[in-house]
Amino acid sequence: MTVTQEPLVLGFETSCDETGIGLVRGHTLLADALATSMEEHERFGGVVPEIASRAHLEAMVPTVRRALADAGVTAGDVDAVAVTSGPGLTGALLVGVAAAKAYALALDVPLYGVNHLAAHVAVDELQHGPLAEPSIALLVSGGHSSLLLVPDLAREVESLGRTLDDAAGEAFDKVARVLGLPFPGGPPIDKAAREGDPSAISFPRGLTGPRDAPYDFSFSGLKTAVARWVEARQRAGEPVPVADVAASFQEAVADVLTAKAVRACRDHGVDHLVLGGGVAANSRLRALAEERCAAAGIGLRVPSPRLCTDNGAMVAALGSRLMAAGVAPSAPDLGADSSLPIETVSR
Amino acid sequence: MLVLALDTATPTLVAGLARWSAADGAQVLAQRCVASGTKHAELLTPAIRDALADAGLSMAGLEAVVVGLGPGPFTGLRVGVVTAAALADALGLPVIGVCSLDAVGSGARTVVTDARRKEVYWATYTADGTRAAGPAVARPADLAAAGPFVGDPAFADRLGAPVEAADVTTAGLLRAAAPQLADPSTAVALVPLYLRRPDATPPAALKAVSQT
Numbered sequence: 001m002t003v004t005q006e007p008l009v010l011g012f013e014t015s016c017d018e019t020g021i022g023l024v025r026g027h028t029l030l031a032d033a034l035a036t037s038m039e040e041h042e043r044f045g046g047v048v049p050e051i052a053s054r055a056h057l058e059a060m061v062p063t064v065r066r067a068l069a070d071a072g073v074t075a076g077d078v079d080a081v082a083v084t085s086g087p088g089l090t091g092a093l094l095v096g097v098a099a100a101k102a103y104a105l106a107l108d109v110p111l112y113g114v115n116h117l118a119a120h121v122a123v124d125e126l127q128h129g130p131l132a133e134p135s136i137a138l139l140v141s142g143g144h145s146s147l148l149l150v151p152d153l154a155r156e157v158e159s160l161g162r163t164l165d166d167a168a169g170e171a172f173d174k175v176a177r178v179l180g181l182p183f184p185g186g187p188p189i190d191k192a193a194r195e196g197d198p199s200a201i202s203f204p205r206g207l208t209g210p211r212d213a214p215y216d217f218s219f220s221g222l223k224t225a226v227a228r229w230v231e232a233r234q235r236a237g238e239p240v241p242v243a244d245v246a247a248s249f250q251e252a253v254a255d256v257l258t259a260k261a262v263r264a265c266r267d268h269g270v271d272h273l274v275l276g277g278g279v280a281a282n283s284r285l286r287a288l289a290e291e292r293c294a295a296a297g298i299g300l301r302v303p304s305p306r307l308c309t310d311n312g313a314m315v316a317a318l319g320s321r322l323m324a325a326g327v328a329p330s331a332p333d334l335g336a337d338s339s340l341p342i343e344t345v346s347r
Numbered sequence: 348m349l350v351l352a353l354d355t356a357t358p359t360l361v362a363g364l365a366r367w368s369a370a371d372g373a374q375v376l377a378q379r380c381v382a383s384g385t386k387h388a389e390l391l392t393p394a395i396r397d398a399l400a401d402a403g404l405s406m407a408g409l410e411a412v413v414v415g416l417g418p419g420p421f422t423g424l425r426v427g428v429v430t431a432a433a434l435a436d437a438l439g440l441p442v443i444g445v446c447s448l449d450a451v452g453s454g455a456r457t458v459v460t461d462a463r464r465k466e467v468y469w470a471t472y473t474a475d476g477t478r479a480a481g482p483a484v485a486r487p488a489d490l491a492a493a494g495p496f497v498g499d500p501a502f503a504d505r506l507g508a509p510v511e512a513a514d515v516t517t518a519g520l521l522r523a524a525a526p527q528l529a530d531p532s533t534a535v536a537l538v539p540l541y542l543r544r545p546d547a548t549p550p551a552a553l554k555a556v557s558q559t
């Protein structure tokens with residue numbers, strides 16, 4: 001007697017600086033191999049697209065091999081290939097798309113070009129099982145800050161709001177620079193903030209006025225306010241209380257993000273919230289989201305920090321979900337779209 | 348030996364199939380040349396599929412992959428190289444990289460292709476086809492190489508000399524790959540011939556954020 005297994009999906013993620021290769025069967029994570037070129041970007045204070053693209057090419061085959069070895073499977077066992085088709089850096093995306101198309105062609109399996117943002121939502125199914133639908137998703141990273149309504153992750157995702165200027169993660173990077181902390185700024189600010197007083201400085205909460213767009217974000221004013229505050233201190237020859245500035249800045253970001261996410265849940269009668277993206281690894285954001293969701297009777301799901309950041313498992317997870325839902329695979333002329341709209345879950 | 352040859356170093360992608368042996372050289376079975384511009388990623392795998400269909404073959408029959416390593420515009424170039432590397436990995440085949448300019452024209456010549464920014468990628472070859480200079484990148488006006496020129500005729504004016512139109516071909520890729528096919532231990536690393544460093548400079552002095 002043969003046991004019918006769910007399909008094995010190989011996922012490719014190269015939208016920014018991480019070369020992520022994941023293997024997923026159903027909702028089970030089998031491998032999550034990652035190569036990063038972050039160190040090469042550090043001295044530039046941000047991701048340099050051409051450096052990232054070169055690194056993706058170098059890392060591609062070794063990372064696929066590592067994922068297969070970690071999962072204890074061979075390439076011939078793969079039933080489908082999924083790849084981030086957008087949004088992201090064009091040159092970086094194209095390395096992953098071309099590689100995924102080649103593996104799909106060689107292995108004679110279907111190919112799914114997927115949306116990076118939807119994949120950030122799908123990854124939670126690997127830890128917490130099928131997503132409640134509808135859910136609200138709050139995705140925050142160095143590249144995106146989005147509030148989504150997810151009636152059907154395989155077919156229908158709706159954008160409720162997004163950042164009008166900087167992504168939340170960018171604000172962390174810039175504030176870290178002002179405070180003399182390393183790039184990327186998220187982890188060092190989180191660490192410094194633990195010793196600080198979050199109410200020491202009252203930084204502005206962007207777009208929270210009664211007439212502002214209820215689900216859009218703006219972090220540019222906050223970033224500038226922090227810089228001005230620090231510069232004023234420096235001009236006056238006074239020491240900068242790094243921990244207090246970090247804690248107060250982080251509090252402002254977490255406050256706005258969670259308040260808007262909870263409001264989106266309430267306004268749409270949705271009682272499930274999913275967090276994703278690198279900034280979702282921030283300890284204060286997680287704590288405040290838990291507190292406010294508990295108070296509002298909203299079920300909160302947050303993947304482990306490792307799965308919040310970009311990885312191949314999230315792409316494989318969405319591919320797995322698309323297969324289960326019977327969504328048609330991508331056409332053979334699949335390419336990359338750096339500004340792929342969130343409404344396009346797969347293409 | 349059945350060989351798949353790929354190149355995406357120029358605006359015309361090449362996907363070809365050939366039988367190759369050390370004794371008899373290459374016999375091209377099928378070739379798809381697609382004027383794909385900046386759509387190499389979209390059109391390369393369909394072209395491979397089409398070339399296989401033209402030759403009445405399947406992926407399973409392949410025994411080696413040859414790929415042009417450029418020089419060429421980076422984004423398109425990587426599409427070909429990563430495709431070759433991935434196909435070879437999935438099928439357990441050797442993959443051999445060659446200089447794409449070696450696959451353009453034949454005999455004594457200087458090959459010029461579009462390097463954008465008003466520059467050319469170039470290499471010069473002796474009568475027996477040996478590369479004597481290059482690959483390198485230069486402004487046409489500064490190019491001291493001898494003719495005849497072959498490659499991209501759009502540069503004739505700036506070179507002040509005629510350029511005979513010629514493209515990367517399957518036969519040219521196989522010819523360039525022959526030494527490595529004959530002795531796989533001589534295979535070069537599968538690294539694109541970028542010839543230029545990434546455009547990136549570390550921020551010299553950080554401006555105060557509040558002033559930006």
Ligand SMILES: [Zn+2]
Nearest residue numbers: 116141277310
């Ligand atoms: Zn992301």
